[in-house]
Amino acid sequence: xxxxxxxxxxxxxxxxxxxxxxxxxxxxxxxxxxxxxxxxxxxxxxxxxxxxxxxxxxxxxxxxx
Amino acid sequence: xxxxxxxxxxxxxxxxxxxxxxxxxxxxxxxxxxxxxxxxxxxxxxxxxxxxxxxxxxxxxxxxxxxxxxxxxxxxxxxxxxxxxxxxxxxxxxxxxxxxxxxxxxxxxxxxxxxxxxxxxxxxxxxxxxxxxxxxxxxxxxxxxxxxxxxxxxxxxxxxxxxxxxxxxxxxxxxxxxxxxxxxxxxxxxxxxxxxxxxxxxxxxxx
Numbered sequence: 473x474x475x476x477x478x479x480x481x482x483x484x485x486x487x488x489x490x491x492x493x494x495x496x497x498x499x500x501x502x503x504x505x506x507x508x509x510x511x512x513x514x515x516x517x518x519x520x521x522x523x524x525x526x527x528x529x530x531x532x533x534x535x536x537x
Numbered sequence: 538x539x540x541x542x543x544x545x546x547x548x549x550x551x552x553x554x555x556x557x558x559x560x561x562x563x564x565x566x567x568x569x570x571x572x573x574x575x576x577x578x579x580x581x582x583x584x585x586x587x588x589x590x591x592x593x594x595x596x597x598x599x600x601x602x603x604x605x606x607x608x609x610x611x612x613x614x615x616x617x618x619x620x621x622x623x624x625x626x627x628x629x630x631x632x633x634x635x636x637x638x639x640x641x642x643x644x645x646x647x648x649x650x651x652x653x654x655x656x657x658x659x660x661x662x663x664x665x666x667x668x669x670x671x672x673x674x675x676x677x678x679x680x681x682x683x684x685x686x687x688x689x690x691x692x693x694x695x696x697x698x699x700x701x702x703x704x705x706x707x708x709x710x711x712x713x714x715x716x717x718x719x720x721x722x723x724x725x726x727x728x729x730x731x732x733x734x735x736x737x738x739x740x741x742x743x744x
Contacts, residue, residue, distance in 0.1 A: 502661045504668045509701040511672035529700050531668070534713035536687040536720055537572045537659035 475527040485524055490517035492528065504531045547584050547627075555741055560586035560629075562740045565647065565654035565678065567639050567667055568592055569615040571720055572683040573657030574605035575729035576736075581623040581630045583737050588623070590616050591635040591647055603722040639663075644670045648678060653739055655732045656682040661715065672703055681735050684708040686728035687718035695727045697735050699744075707731035 473480045476496065484492040489512060493500050505512045506529040512520065522528060548556045562585050566573045569592035577590055596610040596618055610618035616634035623630050635647060639658075644667060648654045654671055658664045664682060671680045685708035686695060694709040708728050712718050738744045 502665050504665050504672070504704075506672075506701045506704070511669060511701070511704075513673055514666075514669060531665075531682075531684070531700060531704075531706055532710070533661040533664040533668075533682075534685045534687075534708075534711065535659060535661045535715040536685065536713065536718070536725075537568060537570055537657055537664075537683055 473524050474522045477528070477530055484522050484528075486521060488518050488521050489528065492522060493517065493530065496530070498530055498532055502533045504533070505529065506531075551584060556584050558740055558742075559584035559737070562653070563587035563589065563651050564736055564740075565589040565651035566591075566657055567644075567648065567654060568657035568659070569604075569619050570594070570600065570657065570659055571603040571722075571725040572686070572729045572732065573655070574615065574619055575726050576655050576657060576733045577619055577623060578605050578626070579730060579733035580736060581627050583733070584627075585630070585737075585740070587631045587633075589633045589635075589648060589651055590619060591637060591639050592616050593636060593638040603720050603725045639667060641666060641670050645674055649674055651678045653736050654678045654680050655736060656680060657729075657732070659714070661713070668704065672701075677703070679703045679705070679739055681705045681707065681732045683728045683732050685710045685712045686724045687712035687714050687720050689721055689724065692724070692727050695724065695731060697731045705732075705735050705744075707735065 473482045592615045594615050596606045614636045616636050620632045620634045684706050697707045
């Protein structure tokens with residue numbers, strides 16, 4: 473079972489990162505994703521499928537600075 | 538440090554070892570608005586020797602409620618106004634100030650040589666893009682991002698989180714100017730202070 477932001481989430485197993493983001497309600501233009509501690513370039517979101525050993529960290533950015 | 542064996546007031550306060558480490562550090566600041574201007578001043582006061590700052594904008598009167606500028610700076614380029622203020626505090630700080638928009642195309646050239654880069658943009662998409670860009674550089678800088686400091690929520694909501702080996706994210710992660718929340722100096726400065734602090738901690742080997 474893949475981990476998303478530290479929590480087990482079976483709903484994203486087999487999804488690409490892009491599909492997982494959509495399922496979880498993230499806007500892909502406003503996030504940065506780390507897979508197993510490595511940054512994933514946005515261009516690869518639709519290529520890489522999540523498996524049960526993966527840990528995905530999604531940082532959702534908000535406006536203001 | 539250009540002052541021989543003499544211990545200056547900063548060295549006396551923080552110690553020669555800490556001062557030497559900080560003086561050698563090269564820290565980038567992407568954006569010189571509410572976060573970036575305050576981060577820059579704090580890093581300069583802390584003894585950081587090299588600052589690389591980029592922002593395309595000029596100071597507007599509406600910035601004065603939270604950004605480190607005064608009435609006399611209105612109309613001036615932010616990076617110029619900031620460089621002037623930093624040198625008024627400590628003329629030894631080596632400043633590389635770029636009046637331009639940071640883009641995916643120039644991010645490496647601007648910040649690739651930095652030990653640490655503080656992301657201090659205001660736009661959420663621009664934040665996401667720059668963080669991704671900087672973390673994709675190998676070797677590349679440690680990235681300290683400011684994320685969520687709008688409104689007047691409690692200070693304790695603003696925290697520093699470490700994600701992976703090269704990313705720290707400071708802020709509440711939730712409050713959003715795009716959802717209509719406004720920016721107040723205390724909370725912007727709390728977030729800026731956490732970014733500056735984590736940068737100093739990294740330089741001094743505490744992270």
